[in-house]
Amino acid sequence: MVQEDIANLSLRQLAAGLGVSAAAVYRHFADRDDLLAEVARIGFERLEKQFEDAFDMTCPPADAPEATFRLRRLAEAYLGFADTEPALWRLIFSAQAEPFRGITPPEGCGGSYQYLPAALLGLHQTGIIPTQPNERDALFAWSAIHGAATLRAGLVPGALMPLTELATEVAERVIKSLK
Amino acid sequence: MVQEDIANLSLRQLAAGLGVSAAAVYRHFADRDDLLAEVARIGFERLEKQFEDAFDMTCPPADAPEATFRLRRLAEAYLGFADTEPALWRLIFSAQAEPFRGITPPEGCGGSYQYLPAALLGLHQTGIIPTQPNERDALFAWSAIHGAATLRAGLVPGALMPLTELATEVAERVIKSLK
DNA sequence: GACTTATGTTAACGATGATAACATTTTGAC
DNA sequence: GTCAAAATGTTATCATCGTTAACATAAGTC
Numbered sequence: 427m428v429q430e431d432i433a434n435l436s437l438r439q440l441a442a443g444l445g446v447s448a449a450a451v452y453r454h455f456a457d458r459d460d461l462l463a464e465v466a467r468i469g470f471e472r473l474e475k476q477f478e479d480a481f482d483m484t485c486p487p488a489d490a491p492e493a494t495f496r497l498r499r500l501a502e503a504y505l506g507f508a509d510t511e512p513a514l515w516r517l518i519f520s521a522q523a524e525p526f527r528g529i530t531p532p533e534g535c536g537g538s539y540q541y542l543p544a545a546l547l548g549l550h551q552t553g554i555i556p557t558q559p560n561e562r563d564a565l566f567a568w569s570a571i572h573g574a575a576t577l578r579a580g581l582v583p584g585a586l587m588p589l590t591e592l593a594t595e596v597a598e599r600v601i602k603s604l605k
Numbered sequence: 606m607v608q609e610d611i612a613n614l615s616l617r618q619l620a621a622g623l624g625v626s627a628a629a630v631y632r633h634f635a636d637r638d639d640l641l642a643e644v645a646r647i648g649f650e651r652l653e654k655q656f657e658d659a660f661d662m663t664c665p666p667a668d669a670p671e672a673t674f675r676l677r678r679l680a681e682a683y684l685g686f687a688d689t690e691p692a693l694w695r696l697i698f699s700a701q702a703e704p705f706r707g708i709t710p711p712e713g714c715g716g717s718y719q720y721l722p723a724a725l726l727g728l729h730q731t732g733i734i735p736t737q738p739n740e741r742d743a744l745f746a747w748s749a750i751h752g753a754a755t756l757r758a759g760l761v762p763g764a765l766m767p768l769t770e771l772a773t774e775v776a777e778r779v780i781k782s783l784k
Numbered sequence: 785g786a787c788t789t790a791t792g793t794t795a796a797c798g799a800t801g802a803t804a805a806c807a808t809t810t811t812g813a814c
Numbered sequence: 815g816t817c818a819a820a821a822t823g824t825t826a827t828c829a830t831c832g833t834t835a836a837c838a839t840a841a842g843t844c
Binding site: 516519520562565566568569570571572573574576577580581582587595596599600602603604605 | 695698699741744745747748749750751752753755756759760761766774775778779781782783784
């Protein structure tokens with residue numbers, strides 16, 4: 427687990443830690459922002475991996491409980507990441523990492539941005555929510571989960587609730603909001 | 606509107622902008638973090654003022670529409686701040702400002718932390734939501750609004766929806782999630 | 785073997801946050 | 815009004831930081 431905020435990482439300290447001169451870093455990264463962007467990229471990949479593990483995209487959910495379960499697991503992956511790697515989480519979703527444009531824009535909603543809509547669609551397909559989920563539904567669901575994760579990564583750390591419980595609750599409430 | 610990210614503010618540049626030496630700043634602030642904390646504090650006060658203006662605490666809502674309206678206005682204030690002052694918003698809710706403990710802890714839920722619970726209570730009192738809202742209800746509502754604001758202040762700027770529309774929608778969905 | 789590429793080095797530059805030592809103004813008590 | 819103290823500013827200096835330049839060396843290619 428990354429402890430201190432990565433954004434405060436000193437390029438020189440990092441280099442020293444690697445037993446290498448500061449200038450050597452510039453053989454691999456254009457500048458500090460580029461380095462942070464790479465760290466963010468790798469962190470994001472790990473998050474994506476969590477999504478992938480949590481969520482089987484290959485087949486639609488068999489029944490309503492499974493569809494619910496999928497959303498819950500997705501929320502758990504999202505929240506869990508914010509919980510166990512708050513500093514990395516903050517970096518990924520910070521303006522610092524913004525130079526790395528690969529993360530930020532949900533243009534075609536590919537990559538990681540597919541899971542949540544897919545989860546919502548599964549809820550619809552198994553009859554849990556009445557209407558075909560649209561972009562706004564997805565944005566709200568994302569807001570709720572992202573907000574919970576953000577609060578957990580910062581203002582309201584683990585205190586109030588164990589992770590799985592929170593994930594379950596958030597998923598339930600998101601579903602309720604779509605009914 | 607504060608344009609560039611305040612967290613990147615240089616103490617020296619600031620001092621120069623004020624026509625004063627850099628060292629003079631240290632007569633008023635312990636260090637850079639202290640300065641940022643003060644900026645965050647003032648920003649937070651402005652946000653609180655918005656809440657206050659948006660939300661009349663003196664009397665309970667007269668009827669259901671008014672109770673709904675209050676939550677909507679609250680969401681609008683929250684989202685509006687993230688929308689018009691994204692950099693200041695980010696500073697307030699960033700780890701940078703964390704030294705200023707006055708903002709972060711929702712211990713007694715006084716100050717700004719009273720508005721959202723009060724709004725939810727109003728929804729219950731006017732019969733919109735069936736159960737007396739508890740801390741978890743408030744936390745979820747906060748998550749949803751905070752998440753929407755966070756996304757709007759960063760990853761998903763103003764694009765998808767005009768502000769009032771988004772606020773209305775978020776409020777509606779939050780209410781739905783509590784039914 | 786010569787040339788290119790990748791990767792490292794040291795030395796230096798300017799900007800930054802911070803501190804020390806010193807000067808000046810404001811203020812308040814007597 | 816005097817005068818000491820507090821407040822507020824100054825310049826000089828430091829270590830650190832991101833970054834660049836100039837140079838060295840190892841590995842691989844023709």
